[in-house]
Amino acid sequence: MRMPVEFRIEDILSRDRRAIARAVTALESGDERMHAIRFSVAEHVGHAHVIGVTGPPGGGKSTLVSVLIEALRARSLTVAVIAVDPSSPITGGAVLGDRIRMGAMQSDDGVFIRSLASRGHLGGLSAAAADVIDLFDAAGFDVLIVEAVGSGQSEVEITRYADTRIVICPPGLGDDVQAIKAGILEIADAFVVTKADLPDAARTEEQLKAMLALRTDQSIVPPVMKTVAVSGEGIAQLVDWLCAREHKGTRHLGSPANAARKLLSKLIRADGYARHLGLELIEASPGSATVRMEVQAHHINFNGRCHGGAIFALGDTALGLACNSYGRIATLVDGQISIASAVEGGEWLVAHAFEVSRSRKIGSYRVNITRARNGQYVAGLHGTVYLLDQSLQVEGS
Amino acid sequence: MSKRPPKVIVTKIGFDGHDRGSRVITACLRDAGMEVIYTPPWQEISTVVKLATEEDADVIGISSLATDHLIIPQLMKALRDAGLDDVKVVVGGIIPAKDEKELINAGVAKVFHPGSSLEDIVNTVRSLAESRTHSEV
Structure with missing residues (x-):
């Protein structure tokens, strides 16, 4: 057929x-x-x-x-x-x-x-x-x-x-x-x-x-x-x-979610490291972003598992997109990760970043990283960002 | 990821307007949890093709009580020409045995005769719809 x-x-x-x-x-x-x-x-x-x-x-x-x-x-x-x-x-x-x-x-x-x-x-x-x-x-x-x-x-x-x-x-x-x-x-x-x-x-x-x-x-x-x-x-x-x-x-004009989607899809395309890791944006709204990654050969460590740095990079990318989703530059000043489960090659990971608090200068964000297959918790990341007084400049596509 | 309910078009082509049967089948498929596009009788073949394309239908059910089934091979060809050969077609109504063979040869998946049980119709339509969705990547 x-x-x-x-x-x-x-x-x-x-x-x-x-x-x-x-x-x-x-x-x-x-x-x-x-x-x-x-x-x-x-x-x-x-x-x-x-x-x-x-x-x-x-x-x-x-x-x-x-x-x-x-x-x-x-x-x-x-x-x-x-x-x-x-x-x-x-x-x-x-x-x-x-x-x-x-x-x-x-x-x-x-x-x-x-x-x-x-x-x-x-x-x-x-x-x-x-x-x-x-x-x-x-x-x-x-x-x-x-x-x-x-x-x-x-x-x-x-x-x-x-x-x-x-x-x-x-x-x-x-x-x-x-x-x-x-x-x-x-x-x-x-x-x-x-x-x-x-x-x-x-x-x-x-x-x-x-x-x-x-x-x-x-x-x-x-x-x-x-x-x-x-x-x-x-x-x-x-x-x-x-x-x-x-x-x-x-x-x-009245839909902040759409504006965030538009902005963040440009940002992730402009991000060389996200491209290198094969990260893909799957959802966005003001203050939150969801990114996924398929664990491939270049993410694997000497022990045959997904490298912790790759997991951090996935979470950090989601966090970076979430805190920049308002169009104002935000930059990570402190971040901690805790990893609960080892990840094999070929698995899909999903990182969902969301805002915990945001003031004039400081934002606090959390990221939950889970297995796409069954939603199982893999890692958690917490980060503090510093909000600059500048708007993001991205090349229009 | 959620599976969508089967999407079925129930229609009549040709000149016959006896649509009680197609209405009964529409209600029965709805009660079986399917999404049914019901059309009045007298549809043109090109209309059914456009309908099936735009609605991304899984199954088309044609009711025929007065020889309109004789133009179903033309419908099958039109569906193929439009790239819709994965859409399943079933026919119900008054279909003489010698014509049934011709319809099956033309690509019709199943012909239902008077006295067919509603349960059989529902199960057949559902499994045809699922076989179409499962063939997708």
Whole structure:
């Protein structure tokens, strides 16, 4: 049997559909390729306009997304859609039915639709959604539409990942007290009253506008628009409004984790010693970094085991990345290691460094080094760093 | 590292619109813990190929009650042309014995006839999905 196609980052960037689909599966499964994909796409993101669509089940999200795709395609924009549906809390199974309403676009190569099951993740998305958004962004789609799980009131995770948030409000769901409750109504950049040909639509619109008038902050008031998907009424206005928004790519400015990933992947590439040892960065956030190493022949000591210096270097690299993750130069002034277990050639070690404390001048960091295979503790490192009053200068790549 | 649930597309190609069977199978696979993409009937072959590509599906289930199975060899060819020959295809419905042979020759993994047990269908789909995922590196 032919082996399935492996994906390469170049294939993703050149928008090879099969490579993209495979990469999404890897991100969803959380297998070891996930980190590699995450880091290789990190530097290519920030171009797509990410639009989140949320609202109650049966409210018309998929239908609205479907007409939005058509309207965006008519303006020559390429579109990727991530449609999240709930997984069963009992069996883990799911029926992914959102794309059945996106029928007209099924043969258009400028449209890529992927369904994700929430797999027990709360918040309205799936655990992989943020990574999948970055993947489609890196693949060069102009617009990404993320359709969240049909949401009640508090599934607001979409706020973190979208540049623009649309909350749909079909007519006839509850009185005006519902409209002033906390939750998804607070996160909207725009409200869309779907199914606006229904008799209650005008009242729903009024209630939303009344709710907005009560807000303390009146500096930005989200628009309330009405749409009728079957006739196309209101769609052009909505697309005009979306295209005029200048919030494209802004989600990354607000994501410290992404900024840290981007910075640290540059740092480790610029580090000759890390390259020599074959160290690989697998996760980063402000104040923490995770690095792995495969123990190879050049790490082995006279006794046939992994050299303590190599283990220290692994831990020190993770620590160095963690304390430099804010973009300010930090340098190790004192470090101690204790080694609990001997390591053989061919094993994978993972070093996770995290911040214990950080003041204006001094930072304290710990590193746990474990076996990748079973999480067994191998060594611990503690280090004190001195924080300089200078920003890091790294060559952009 | 977590194993993903089997991802299955349940669809109908051709002109027949009797979709009760595909809905029953969809619900049954869901209850067995699979992630199922359900589509309405009347799908085009190119649509099914695009769907299988984008969703990275493990198994495609085609329901056929009124001779639509005769175009399944064209679907198999389209899947191969798109590089999707690792995706398993199963067919369920009214399939005459002489056509079954032809479908198997065209690459269909299994044909289910009326009276097939849901348990058998679930187990077959699951092991086909697992054989596809296990062949990956």
